[in-house]
Amino acid sequence: MSVAGRLEGKVALICGAGQTPGETTGNGRAMALLFARAGARVVAADRDLERAEETVAMIGAEGGHASAVRCDVTQTFDCVGLVQQTVGAEGRIDVLVNNVGIGGGGDGPAHRASEEAVERIFDVNTKGAWRMIRAAIPEMRNQGSGCIINISSLAAFGGVNMVAYEMSKAAMNRLTTSVAIGNAKYGVRCNAIAPGLMDTPMAISGGAAARGLDTETVRQERNRKVPLRGQMGTAWDTAHAALFLASEEARFITGAILPVDGGAGVRIG
Numbered sequence: 001m002s003v004a005g006r007l008e009g010k011v012a013l014i015c016g017a018g019q020t021p022g023e024t025t026g027n028g029r030a031m032a033l034l035f036a037r038a039g040a041r042v043v044a045a046d047r048d049l050e051r052a053e054e055t056v057a058m059i060g061a062e063g064g065h066a067s068a069v070r071c072d073v074t075q076t077f078d079c080v081g082l083v084q085q086t087v088g089a090e091g092r093i094d095v096l097v098n099n100v101g102i103g104g105g106g107d108g109p110a111h112r113a114s115e116e117a118v119e120r121i122f123d124v125n126t127k128g129a130w131r132m133i134r135a136a137i138p139e140m141r142n143q144g145s146g147c148i149i150n151i152s153s154l155a156a157f158g159g160v161n162m163v164a165y166e167m168s169k170a171a172m173n174r175l176t177t178s179v180a181i182g183n184a185k186y187g188v189r190c191n192a193i194a195p196g197l198m199d200t201p202m203a204i205s206g207g208a209a210a211r212g213l214d215t216e217t218v219r220q221e222r223n224r225k226v227p228l229r230g231q232m233g234t235a236w237d238t239a240h241a242a243l244f245l246a247s248e249e250a251r252f253i254t255g256a257i258l259p260v261d262g263g264a265g266v267r268i269g
Contacts, residue, residue: 006247008039011090013082015073015132016099016151017044018051022201023215027151028099029055030235031242036064038243040095043086045071047100073100073128076135083135092143095246096136098129098172099151103165104210110163118164125168126175133179133190141186147246148190150176151238154261156194169194173257180255189254191245196261197222199232228262 012035019026025033028046036042036059044059044066046052052068059066067089071082086093102124106117129150140146155162156169172192179190197203199219208218222232241260244250259265 003034003038003243006038006243006249007035007095010035010040010094010246011043011086011092012040012095012097012246013043013045013086013093013136014097014099015045015071015082015128016097016101017042017055017068018046018048019055020201020206022205024199024201024204025235026200026202027195027198027235027238028097029058030239031097031099032066033059033062033064034236034239034243035095035246036066037062038247040246041090042066043069043082043090045069045082047072073098073131074123076131079128079131079135082132083139087139093136093139093146095147095149096132096140097149097151097242097246098132100128101125101151101153101168103162104206107162107164109161113163118167121164121168122171125165126171129172130175133175137179137183137188140188141183144187146183146188147250148176148179148188149242149245150190150192152176152192152194152257154194154196154259154265156257157265176257177255184254189245189250191250191253191256191258193238193241193245194257194259194261194265195233195238196259196264197226197232198238199234226262226264227267231262233260233262 016028017032044052049070056066106114153169176192
């Protein structure tokens with residue numbers, strides 16, 4: 001299916017456009033590649049500049065336009081600087097994607113999760129998105145348009161026994177609706193995508209390493225939990241949902257939390 005022209009002339013700033021090393025493609029990289037194929041000028045931001053540069057090289061090899069910038073979303077200075085650098089280089093920001101997220105490392109049930117884990121995960125997942133939104137909103141208001149896409153998770157609705165991660169994604173959903181209603185009159189839209197069980201490096205390779213299992217065992221275990229054909233989604237499913245929300249086809253959609261989960265949320269609900 002051709003996506004050419006759907007974001008023609010748009011500037012898309014994607015935070016978390018690198019990815020964890022692994023066998024498949026991550027959400028951030030897939031969105032960056034797909035947006036570039038749709039005609040967007042992509043700014044690929046990541047805490048690991050080398051990984052963002054890998055994404056940019058892939059876009060360049062396909063004839064797209066992209067640049068890489070290092071940004072740590074836990075640092076306000078970095079977030080403000082990223083927005084300023086993007087506007088300085090490209091003239092505007094049409095789409096902001098908040099895709100940075102972490103889990104693990106002391107997370108668990110409420111009575112076992114460490115305070116350090118809760119603080120760290122919230123700082124990255126929720127406050128990181130908030131810092132980027134706070135930096136970008138004035139530019140979007142001034143230009144009278146803009147689209148913000150937050151990458152949430154099915155974990156916001158269904159327990160995965162990781163209370164810090166679950167709370168951080170539930171808070172991101174409320175951040176999404178708050179920003180949507182607060183900026184609607186300025187022509188700025190804000191929506192979230194809630195992926196379910198996805199075959200991405202962070203989920204598979206990272207999960208296998210954390211549990212001491214091989215990746216295929218983890219993959220099959222996760223596949224069995226998905227109602228739709230017993231098969232996980234991929235980063236490209238997330239990317240196509242994001243492309244829709246970023247495009248003019250979604251011009252009347254704001255404040256939505258879009259599940260991309262193969263029906264897993266229905267079963268939980």
